[in-house]
Amino acid sequence: MNRVVQSPLLLLLGGALLKISAFSADYANYVKPGFRPPLIVAGAVLVLLSVATMALDRRRSRGGARQTELLHARAIEETHLARLVGRQPAISSPVPSHEHEHEHEHAGGNRVAWLLAAPIAVIFLVAPPALGSFAVRQAEQNSHVPPPTLVEARPIVLKSGRVNVLSMIEFANLAWDDPSGSLQGKTVRLTGFVVPSGQDDAWYLTRMRIACCAADALTMQVMVKGMPAPDTDSWVRVTGTWIPRKAGRTGAYTPPEMTASRVERITPPDEPYE
Structure with missing residues (x-):
């Protein structure tokens, strides 16, 4: 599971914990009342961790996009120079092919990983009641x-x-x-x-x-x-x-x-x- 899936799942899980403990008394359907403070703390930590991870990924993504633009500009320049002197370009692609393969490998895994969000969504939509x-x-x-x-x-x-x-x-x-x-x-x-x-x-x-x-x-x-x-x-x-x-x-x-x-x-x- 990569960060594209991991961060939203952490956010959903943390939000679910906060929903049943900080913003309602639904947590008492599952645990003793004394567990409320730890649940609130755990939910807040997961939300903060998710937000921090997404912010870091966004910063890295911007840096990666800038690097790709520079590589692309260098590739254009190298192609132009190679044509002038009659040789093959030293830079053929701004994005290594193995990155495309890496993305393809994770595409199927990400779709499966999103299934983990189903139980969390149930808590948001219909919280299971107490035992009866x-x-x-x-x-x-x-x-x-x-x-x-x-x-x-x-x-x-x-x-x-x-x-x-x-x-x-x-x-x-x-x-x-x-x-x-x-x-x-x-x-x-x-x-x-x-x-x-x-x-x-x-x-x-x-x-x-x-x-x-x-x-x-x-x-x-x-x-x-x-x-x-x-x-x-x-x-x-x-x-x-x-x-x-x-x-x-x-x-x-x-x-x-x-x-x-x-x-x-x-x-x-x-x-x-x-």
Whole structure:
């Protein structure tokens, strides 16, 4: 890939990074929020590198054009002198033939290299959304595993007579491994997107949890009962109470359950992952 293709591709890539990180919150569909500053810096560096490279190439091109003009003038002069003295011209062409061959060799490679711009163009035209129900269904073939234990988690104090706002993993941890049963009888509020459960009287409130980027996403789900299922992939805020696990269940992990008293449609959050 020569610089004729390399510089525009760097500019497109840098512009795409700046578009999703500096000028929108789309970057949060792919990585954790803490990656925003590095993405902005990387995008700015790529744009500056591309602009500097194109400026350098333009300067070299001007110098090359000037040199070609001088060679052409010398060739004309040499041809005229050769005719006067009756000999063959010492300079036959102002542009070496091997340069034409070099350009021909790269022509096909450049056309292929431009295909690399297609994925970058997609980001400008239609930025891929955050993971949703399709990704959840793809992962359903894997058995559920217990939620990871929270490290340095904030103390969770649930109060009666008020709505306790919890993250999905906080709710799952309390539902799965809380000997005190602090969720019992408490009203909680969870936020996520809707995934069908295959049951008429229940559906899944779902949130994806990532450690670094969308490629390592884990599915966190709560089965919601008592309210009709909203549209698949719609984002909702569910208020309700925990349904305690039935005695005698095996040690295999199953998503916790809750009875909903209220379901509110909301706009997708800027940070879709936990």
